[in-house]
Amino acid sequence: AQKVTQAQTEISVVEKEDVTLDCVYETRDTTYYLFWYKQPPSGELVFLIRRNSFDEQNEISGRYSWNFQKSTSSFNFTITASQVVDSAVYFCALSDYGGATNKLIFGTGTLLAVQP
Amino acid sequence: AAGVIQSPRHLIKEKRETATLKCYPIPRHDTVYWYQQGPGQDPQFLISFYEKMQSDKGSIPDRFSAQQFSDYHSELNMSSLELGDSALYFCASSRVEGTHGYTFGSGTRLTVV
Numbered sequence: 758a759q760k761v762t763q764a765q766t767e768i769s770v771v772e773k774e775d776v777t778l779d780c781v782y783e784t785r786d787t788t789y790y791l792f793w794y795k796q797p798p799s800g801e802l803v804f805l806i807r808r809n810s811f812d813e814q815n816e817i818s819g820r821y822s823w824n825f826q827k828s829t830s831s832f833n834f835t836i837t838a839s840q841v842v843d844s845a846v847y848f849c850a851l852s853d854y855g856g857a858t859n860k861l862i863f864g865t866g867t868l869l870a871v872q873p
Numbered sequence: 874a875a876g877v878i879q880s881p882r883h884l885i886k887e888k889r890e891t892a893t894l895k896c897y898p899i900p901r902h903d904t905v906y907w908y909q910q911g912p913g914q915d916p917q918f919l920i921s922f923y924e925k926m927q928s929d930k931g932s933i934p935d936r937f938s939a940q941q942f943s944d945y946h947s948e949l950n951m952s953s954l955e956l957g958d959s960a961l962y963f964c965a966s967s968r969v970e971g972t973h974g975y976t977f978g979s980g981t982r983l984t985v986v
Contacts, residue, residue: 792975800961802916802977848915852975859967859975860906860929863915 759784761851763864770839771872778834778867780849786810788854791825791832792861797845805847808832809854839871875899877978879964885984886954894949894981898966902976904928905947907939910961910980922947954985 760783770776782791793805806816808825816823820837836843846868850861878897886892898905904923908916918931922941933939936954941947951958961982967975 794977800982801979802963804976807975859904860918860921860931861908861916861965861975862918865915 759786759789759851759862761849761862761864763847763849763867765867766865767868767870769870769872772841773838775835775837776839776869776871778836778847778849778869780832780834780864782830782832782849782851784851786853790852790854790859792850792852793823793832793834794848794850795845796848796866802848805834836869839869841871841873844869844871877964877966877976879962879978879981881981882979883982883984885986887986888954888956890954890985892951892954892983894951894962894964894983896947896949896964896966896978898945898947898964899976902966902968903945904967905941905945906965906967907933907947907949908963908965908977910963911957912960914960916961916963919949951983956985959983959985 762781789810791808795803795805806823813825813827822835824833846866848866849864852859852861880895906921907919909919910916919933920939921929925941936952939949961980963977963980965977
């Protein structure tokens, strides 16, 4: 069965601090996708990144970076120099690769509060 | 770029009433997904459609039904509403082939009173 675990329920940091959100996943599939979404207080789900299982290159996008470690089944997300606008719930998610039933399995989310 | 359109954005219904949520996927996306997110919860998969046929089913109550129409828009019908149905309902669309874009709509916030 597929499962995503985000052990950090809430994280509070002060602006300009770096913060890492952890994500550990379980799947028996050899190919799969991993995602991160941001959900601000307004409620929409904002896509941040999709990574497929055969691409273990780390990715950096501005202040955001992702570390994919297949050996430990982890896909961690780091925000550098956090800002108040980063305050949101962040979800890690997993889906099958290919096929017509690519439903997302979400973790329980991490609430990030960035204090000014 | 066109996004996934959901309507209405907000809906208030009384217990035992019926609600219909609509979703218009991104053009050329052939798969539509519905998710339910209760307060403080993560989104839970309800049902999906590929080329107008149901492709997968999750934890969708029997009181709910959904379909995808010939123009690819989808509707989620919810009957005999209960207080526990109060949630954010998201629709997402994707394309099976290609870059597997997976885009969510802004959601419909349903409140059952």
